[in-house]
Amino acid sequence: MQEKYPFAEIEARWQKLWDDSACFTADTSRSDKKFYCLTMFPYPSGTMHVGHGRNYIIGDVLARYKKMRGFEVLSPMGWDAFGLPAENAAKDKGIHPKDSTRQNIAHMKRQLRQWGVGYDWNREVDTSDPEYYRWTQWIFLQLHKRGLAYRKCAPVNWCELCTTLANEEVLADGTCDRCGRPVAKRDLDQWFFKITDYAQKLLDDLDLLPKWPEKVRQMQANWIGRSEGARVEFTVSETGDPCPIFTTRPDTIYGVTFLAIAPEHPLVRKLIAGSPRETEVMDFISRQLMVSAAVRSDGATRKEGVFSGFHVRNPFNGENVPLWVTNYVLMEYGTGAVMAVPAHDQRDFEFAREYGIPVKVVIQNEERPLDATVMTEAYVGDGPMVASGPFDGQRNRDAIPGMIRHAAQGGFGDSSVTYRLRDWLISRQRYWGAPIPIVHCGKCGAVPVREEDLPVLLPDDVDFRVERGNPLASHAAFPSAKCPSCGGPGKRETDTLAQWLCSCWYFLRYVSPGRADVPFDREDVNRWLPVDQYIGGVEHAVLHLLYSRFIVKVLHDAGHVGFREPFGALFTQGMICKRSSKDGQLYKMSKSKGNVVSPDELVVEYGADTLRLYTLFIGPPEKDAEWSDQGIEGAVRFLRRLWRKVYDKRQFITGLEAGVPPMDGMEPAVRELHRAVHTAIQQVTFDIEEGFRFNSAIARIMELLNAIDACELGESSSAGTRRVYRNAMETLVVLLSPFAPHISDELWTELGHKAPLMAVPWPEFSPEALARDEIEIAVQVNGKVRGRAVVSADADRETMEKAALSDANVLKFTEGMTVRKVIVVPGKLVNVVAS
RNA sequence: GCCGGAGUGGCGAAAUGGCAUACGCAGCAGACUCAAAAUCUGCCGCCCGCAAGGGCGUGAGGGUUCGAGUCCCUCCUCCGGCACCA
Known part of the structure; x- marks a missing residue:
């Protein structure tokens, strides 16, 4: 064993060993304890920075951990290889997309490998391969x-x-x-x-995805944008043409004072052809068609319109109101026409004030009665209905179902649902x-x-x-x-x-990539899907993730797959940002901002394990993080310290009887170390299982090394002490292995075992090891810590109370007061309430 | 405007309602060294104090509780999504 941590040598060696021993090859015919660990496959852009790396490292940690937990793990990788950059490169540099893509894939594959990220490469897919895109x-x-x-x-x-x-x-x-x-x-x-045919299913089935981030489900729900309301048929008074509208507020229908219609609406063209106002209206329409969609649909754009010369009849009260062609009604949403209620809709209000259209209050504000002539904004709150014929006096929200029923009975409307999704x-x-x-x-x-x-x-x-x-x-x-x-x-x-579309079914292909006769083996796919853990960037929340859900639902309905959702659990990692040297601002890494941190150089300088460790330690993986060049020093220091510790102590901990001796009679420092080992097992396991808290898990491992450091070991140490010490070192290495696999496998070997650790079971903590004889408790007076007391671990309430009340500082702070109550929390603290 | 998330030392950040600031970074002091780097040891929230100790402290203000970073209410700021969507 070398004295200095030889990362370059051991990393190359273990990467080759993992390849040769096919540790990442998945047996998809095995059906017990399967774990499909999927990381979003990349577009082969050529090189990946440390922000990309985070994604794959997280997936790799999970895959390794699950293997140690006895799962058959499927962790595949592939390439979302079709796309524009390759085509642009072909245009600019004359390289065929096929060739540039192949080169880029080769480089990125090399990067993944040198990070120690392992995949079952037998299952690699390339969406630009005819054998893939045929499907x-x-x-x-x-x-x-x-x-x-x-x-x-x-x-x-x-x-x-x-x-x-x-x-x-x-x-x-x-x-x-x-x-x-x-x-x-x-x-x-x-x-x-x-996809609109599946709007409701895509929305409803979000409930089947409790292991997705709330944020992503929310984003999808927003995108689908379901809104419930009514469709009501108005009719053009002069011609009898139907003019249906969609509204979420049928309760305000007696307050309609005009009808607003989109410039692109076919009815407008039909009506005004040859009508007296044709020129004026056509002018307005052609002006609107020049305005970009972004400006048109921006709330800040001034509301404009033109009277069409026609009127429509409100089927609820028979009133005829003017039909205005306006810029604020969008043809793509609802029916392209809106019943305008200035008193109770802010947009209609603004338009009405602009063009001198009447405002008619039909819902009263109980706190401050409304006066249409002096209102400065629409009243969108609730209240009793007024000037609404048979519905007067009802609470507006309660009246809606009855009003829709009324419309349905009269044959001029019904309840209706509209989606934003197109x-x-x-x-x-x-x-x-x-x-x-x-x-x-x-x-x-x-x-x-x-x-x-x-x-x-x-x-x-x-x-x-x-x-x-x-x-x-x-x-x-x-x-x-x-x-x-x-x-x-x-x-x-x-x-x-x-x-x-290429990327919305690749996770099915991984299960049976070699099949030339079918896109996927139905039986295997039904056994391995849904994906147990999907890991990727939140930027795909409504693109890739929505499309994939849709395609899987269609395949389900067509009988090709037996599941309705592709991804059972989703984890979205945060971006890694870096301050731009140009303006000192924090940006996500990009070439144009000149703030890209290249993992290739870091691997050469520090090694892959350091890169992995720092990437995971940088912060909670779901949050954005700022890359720090100094932070990586901390990670490498830890690994060097660990290496050095094994190097220094190896002579004292080899050739011993296996296992750990009973703790009775051990000196306190040794028992303390043993306890630290089991605390670490418990906490690291908890941190991985509960929400991917890798940063915290690594902190626990660092604490364990600190605990090992605190325990003396030398020539004179007893065999028992040595065995406990060895067990601490071994456990640390095992716990570290998913995060920093190369050094772990190497040290595991140095400690006399057979690596890779992927094949070694994850340790279990023993509750007895965590037990103490004596514990230190906090003693509070009125909730403030005033002292400490040492009591036996199984001390009853009375003993604890007695210990607390005899504390000198407690006596000082309760002097002249009456003790009202003593709260005892066994194993934790005593709080003396006095006044 | 609606919905979601966040706000804790100089910095990245930890904390099943029970000792706030674990772990790391930076900083300070010391050891080793001719010296530096590396490494090791110690210190490191703010204020008062020689010290013992005390006061304050998790965006602000209230509340629940013996006890709140954590739960509830109001508000502020930042980030993300949706938004002239009827």
Whole structure:
């Protein structure tokens, strides 16, 4: 054994040993005690920084720990390999995406390996591999078969660089999630998945996911955005055209003083054609169409509108109110038309005041009666209804069901639920993706490719230098195809599938990656899924995680899988940030901010175990953390100290009888060490099991080393002392092994055992070892600690009370007072209440 | 505005309603050294005090309790999501 901690040498050696002994190979045919530990697979961008590393290290700790706990662990890794950066690189540098992706994967694989992160590489998937994407295409066909994939011309999100985007890919400020460019609306023919059909299921089944972070469930619920209300049919007074509206506040319907309709609403165009106000209204509409979606849907945008010249009839009271075309009503939500109640809706109020439209109070504020003429804002609270015909006097909230019933009976409305969620746009005008398996035929329309003809292969020989559009579309051969239905000439769909679709089923493929006949083995998948622990970044809360849930639900309904949710438990780790040297601000690591910490260099300088240890010790793993170059020094110091301790003491603790002697008659310091060992086992286990508190677990291990340090060991130590000491060292190494596996395996070997520790059972703590004869208790007077007392561990209340009341400081502080009460907490403290 | 999370030493952070600040970083003092680094030992919340000891202290203010960082109410600040969504 070397005196100095030779991390580089031992890390290389153990990495090779783990590979050679196939420790991470999972036997998926084993069915007892399985644990599917899944870390979100990365886009092969080329290099990973320490923030990425955190993700994989957490997964690796868990996988190793579960193995030690006797689980058959499936911990696979793969590559979300389709995507835009590779295609851009092809454009700029002339490297084929296939080649750059392959290189990047090789480098990242090397990084993972040198961090000591182990996977069952036999199960590696690559979404750009035809053997993989053939099944992505198959999934498309399954949705198509079920009427869940459709093509329509609609205003879609358009990013100059990334082409079409799903709603989930557009940030709240109207920019592209991927590249930050502004997103515009364009009318395009695109493929969509009918995720809205699953809105309610996706919402309801969030209840099946108690082991997901509340935050993520909340984000998904927000995104789905269910709102309950009523649909009420107004009619255009002049023409009789129906004009349905959706409202969550049918109780305010007697207060409607106008109807607001979106500029894009088809009814507007129909009505005003040839009408007296046509020019004025058309002017307004064309002006609105120029405004970006982000500005249109921003609450701060001034409300504008134009009177259409038409009126609508309120079916509840027969009143005719003006129909206004307004900028604040969105065509995409509800019915694109809103019943406007200025008295009780702030937006309607602002608009009404702007255009001199009457305000009519129909719900009274009981605290301060409302006067429509002097109101400065809408009253959105509750109260008794007024001026509401037969509903007068009822509490507004209570009246809603009756009002909806009234509308239903009259045939002009019903209860209704609206979701914010929109259908998922899945086509992209890009080359580096899985081709959509569709052939357009003049006679038969859009015809799906037959399953047995999959995959639709992506040609390699495309010209990336096309200025605009998809290089696939200008390929010489790819677009021409025979119609699978009639055999006539057709045109192959040249759009490719969104990357999100490739990544929303990969966890199924891992279970049976070699199968060429099916996407996954149904039996194995049903046994191994749902994933026991999924680990990844919170940035996927409504993208990947929602899409995956949706696809699994569809596969479930189609009978392909027996479970409804893919991920039983989810852990979202925080980002690692670093102060930018440019402006001193804290940012998540990115090349543009120049604050990237490269793990490659750290591994060379400190070793993988140090990198792992510090990454885990930096803070609670679910929280963002700030990388500190000094912090890593602390981690390496600990490992050096540990190494040195084993080195120094090894001569005293080898060649001894196995096990630990009975504690009776041992000197107190030795018993104390033995107790520290079991305290550590108990606490480290608790910290791992209860919410991934790795930072705290490592602190416990550090405490154990401090306890070992506090215990003297030398030539003169008894055999019993040596055995206890050895057991302390051994236990420390075992507890440390999931976190810092290389040094642990090495020291375990030095201590005379057979590594790897992955195969060694996790230790159990013994309650007897934790027991003490005497304990120190705190003595309080009126809740303030005034002294300490040593009592026997099993001291009864009376003894403790007596010990407390005889404490000199207690006497001092209770002098001249009457003791009212004495609270005794066995094993902890005594509180003397006096006044 | 609605929903969720957080606020504790100089810093990262610990604490099933029971001794606040474990563990680590930084800092200070000392040992080793020609010297430095590394390493080791000790100190390290604020205020008063030579000390013993005392007062204060977990964003603010209330409350429950023998006892609150922890539970309840009100508020402030920060972070995340949703938001002209009818």
